[in-house]
Amino acid sequence: MNQAIEDSKNLLQCLWNMDEVSVAKGIEKAHQEISILKYNDENALSCTIQLAFYYAREYYQIIRELPSGKGYTDICFIPRPRYKDKSAIIIELKWDKNVETAMNQIYKNNYPDALKDYTDNLLLCGINYNKADKKHECKIERFKLK
Numbered sequence: 001m002n003q004a005i006e007d008s009k010n011l012l013q014c015l016w017n018m019d020e021v022s023v024a025k026g027i028e029k030a031h032q033e034i035s036i037l038k039y040n041d042e043n044a045l046s047c048t049i050q051l052a053f054y055y056a057r058e059y060y061q062i063i064r065e066l067p068s069g070k071g072y073t074d075i076c077f078i079p080r081p082r083y084k085d086k087s088a089i090i091i092e093l094k095w096d097k098n099v100e101t102a103m104n105q106i107y108k109n110n111y112p113d114a115l116k117d118y119t120d121n122l123l124l125c126g127i128n129y130n131k132a133d134k135k136h137e138c139k140i141e142r143f144k145l146k
Contacts, residue, residue, distance in 0.1 A: 004033070008055035015053075015125065015140065016087065024138040027052050027127065031136070045093050045129050049075060059083045068114025073106075076115065087142075088118035094128040099139035102126025112143050119143060 011026035030052035046064060056062060060077035068076075077089035090111050092102040103126040106112070115122055122143035129136050 005055060008053060011052055012056050012059075015089065015123070018123070018140040018142070020138040020140050023125070023140065024127075024136045027136045027138070031129075045095060045127070046074060049091060049093065049127065053077075059086050060089070066114050069110030069112075071105075071109040071111070073111045073114060078115070079118070085121075087121045087123045088115045089123045089125060090115065091125045091127060094126065096131050097128055099126040099128045099137050102128060103139055103141065 007026065007029065011023065011030075014022040014026060027049065031048050034048055034051055050062065050064075053062070056077055060079055060083070063076045063078065064074065065072040066076045073090050074093045075091040077091075079086040079088055090106060092106050092111070094102045103124065106124050106126065112119055112122055112124070124141045124143050126139045127136060128138075
């Protein structure tokens with residue numbers, strides 16, 4: 001259990017540092033350790049992400065399917081009041097697509113609108129799982145108002 005918490009701490013730090021490769025590897029590790037019989041849809045991926053980022057609950061309120069813009073964000077991390085210095089985070093999940101599709105959906109559907117109070121400190125993260133090679137990929141960007 002201690003190792004899982006350390007892994008979760010490290011994964012959160014990698015996300016803050018925008019280390020896409022390490023985030024993808026950390027999620028893959030969590031996926032391998034979680035006993036999900038059917039890892040074949042975005043819901044299973046969402047559960048894996050939430051368990052992988054368990055430690056983030058220290059800093060964030062984590063919300064699934066937050067209404068925003070023209071749809072629902074898959075996962076939002078909203079900083080707790082005493083951690084307002086932390087970036088808010090929007091995570092969009094894809095299954096057998098690619099991270100560019102996830103990032104495009106974030107912008108096309110105006111998901112950052114749901115976190116207007118954080119647009120000067122907002123990370124956007126797209127995560128895709130490729131079923132054929134059983135690999136995760138990640139793209140992280142700092143949101144900039146246009």
